[in-house]
Amino acid sequence: MGIMNRARIKSPWLLHFDCGSCNGCDIEILAALTPFYDVERFGIVNMGNPKHADVLLVTGPANHRNQRVLSNLYEQMPEPRRVIVVGTCGCTGGVFHNCPNVLGGIDRVIPVDVYIPGCAARPEAIIDGVVLALESIGAHGK
Amino acid sequence: MARTVIPFGPQHPVLPEPIHLKLELEDEKVIGVMPVIGYVHRGIEKAAELNTFRQNINLMDRICGICSFIHSLTYCQGIESLIGVEVPARARFLRVFWSELSRAHSHLLWLGLLADAMGFESLFMQCWRAREMVLDISEMTAGHRIIQASCTIGGVRRDMDEEMVREVEKRLIALRQLVDSSIHGVFLHDPTIRQRTAGKGVLSKDQAEVLGAVGHVARASGVAVDMRQTGYAAYGELGFEPVVETGCDSHARVVVRTRELYQSIDLMRRSLTAMPDGRILIRVDGYPVGETVSRCEQPRGEVIYYLKGNGTNHLERLKIRTPTFANIPPLLAMMPGCELADAPVIALSIDPCISCTER
Numbered sequence: 001m002g003i004m005n006r007a008r009i010k011s012p013w014l015l016h017f018d019c020g021s022c023n024g025c026d027i028e029i030l031a032a033l034t035p036f037y038d039v040e041r042f043g044i045v046n047m048g049n050p051k052h053a054d055v056l057l058v059t060g061p062a063n064h065r066n067q068r069v070l071s072n073l074y075e076q077m078p079e080p081r082r083v084i085v086v087g088t089c090g091c092t093g094g095v096f097h098n099c100p101n102v103l104g105g106i107d108r109v110i111p112v113d114v115y116i117p118g119c120a121a122r123p124e125a126i127i128d129g130v131v132l133a134l135e136s137i138g139a140h141g142k
Numbered sequence: 143m144a145r146t147v148i149p150f151g152p153q154h155p156v157l158p159e160p161i162h163l164k165l166e167l168e169d170e171k172v173i174g175v176m177p178v179i180g181y182v183h184r185g186i187e188k189a190a191e192l193n194t195f196r197q198n199i200n201l202m203d204r205i206c207g208i209c210s211f212i213h214s215l216t217y218c219q220g221i222e223s224l225i226g227v228e229v230p231a232r233a234r235f236l237r238v239f240w241s242e243l244s245r246a247h248s249h250l251l252w253l254g255l256l257a258d259a260m261g262f263e264s265l266f267m268q269c270w271r272a273r274e275m276v277l278d279i280s281e282m283t284a285g286h287r288i289i290q291a292s293c294t295i296g297g298v299r300r301d302m303d304e305e306m307v308r309e310v311e312k313r314l315i316a317l318r319q320l321v322d323s324s325i326h327g328v329f330l331h332d333p334t335i336r337q338r339t340a341g342k343g344v345l346s347k348d349q350a351e352v353l354g355a356v357g358h359v360a361r362a363s364g365v366a367v368d369m370r371q372t373g374y375a376a377y378g379e380l381g382f383e384p385v386v387e388t389g390c391d392s393h394a395r396v397v398v399r400t401r402e403l404y405q406s407i408d409l410m411r412r413s414l415t416a417m418p419d420g421r422i423l424i425r426v427d428g429y430p431v432g433e434t435v436s437r438c439e440q441p442r443g444e445v446i447y448y449l450k451g452n453g454t455n456h457l458e459r460l461k462i463r464t465p466t467f468a469n470i471p472p473l474l475a476m477m478p479g480c481e482l483a484d485a486p487v488i489a490l491s492i493d494p495c496i497s498c499t500e501r
Contacts, residue, residue, distance in 0.1 A: 018159050020182040020497070021182070021497065022497050023206055023495070023497050024289055027208065027251060027288065028287070030270070031273075034270035034274075035271045035274075063182070063183065063184060065181055065183065066160065066181045066182070069160070069181065089204075095200060095204050096184050096186070096189065096204075098192050099185040099189040101183050101184055119204070119289065120287070120288045122287065
């Protein structure tokens, strides 16, 4: 494992994008950043800029309007990048599976590395998912 | 002076949700604003026609993760009035309890986000620390942190025993103390907060009435409108006075919400004290026939459900008017004339909930 990947695993920067979720998972992602769970002590920082991010956290199902925004954000992220889907509706479409504007899971639009089920997913599960994604960077090195 | 258009969103650090505002600028001043929405539209109203009316409760819970209980409550009240069901008294008080619990969680969330939007990070952390206490109560009583999912047609799904009521009381007192010691005073008196909010995003009482503002936006402009005055669930028995401020600006909105936080804690404690014994759920047979309008007060304002049933297992039409939708025209009236740096704070001051608005 090179020095770059070691640094990445020690301090992964997240980009969060709400792709049409109910907000439940989004506020749990935010909750993971606040004092009770405080992921910043592991070096995990929430970023606003896709060009600075290592990990993309997506919530909610993909729909016709925002699939372009989502793939745009994904394209702007530098390699090695990891995509984590938070919440059942982002994994499969979930409770919104029969909504007319919903395409289904995020993996219909961009490749996904880690799926975190739950409606809404708990902060512990989200932290666990980020760790899983980082392990895969460490194992493959790219 | 040349005009510049700055896109604000759909993916922006202060916004947890995607909304796109096109800000038209002259120098640093915002002179026009055009919202572009549709990024989180799912088509829930159509899906509600495809599902059976009982399946819909789960879908309504997930229109918005922040005010999820009140969405399913409004839906269930609509169905109950169509079928003609009288809900047991204990269930009505429990409904008030969970409504106020989600209001307290939503208000703390918003106060934190607002502090974060103006760069006051430690206050953001304090608000969210207090919010964790609310979520713990939610998890203890309803089994889930965010989506309570405890409302159903004919009552509620979960009951609370004596021990749990005592524990909740204890935690609510602790919550009140925390809000007292580290949140309320800061929002009221801190000079940074005052500078960033006082006089910003002004909406006069006339404008609020004409543009149809709801919730804290209307109440901060002196319009005493609150659906809890209609006395749905057990609000009629508990007695309720809306919180009204006359400052008309973003700071008045902050004050309304901090005062409502106390009111919510108070209402929760009173509903637990006044809660009678008895059943929490009655069996409901039959199918919804006819049409009705169901209205409730969400943390952000009045939500209106229009339901039309035709005596089958499926609803013929479900139409939802959410509070943020009503508050977007007032937002467009507040924005022109403000500095670009104030735009995020003013946009947040109406507490936009996009996933409600676009469904």
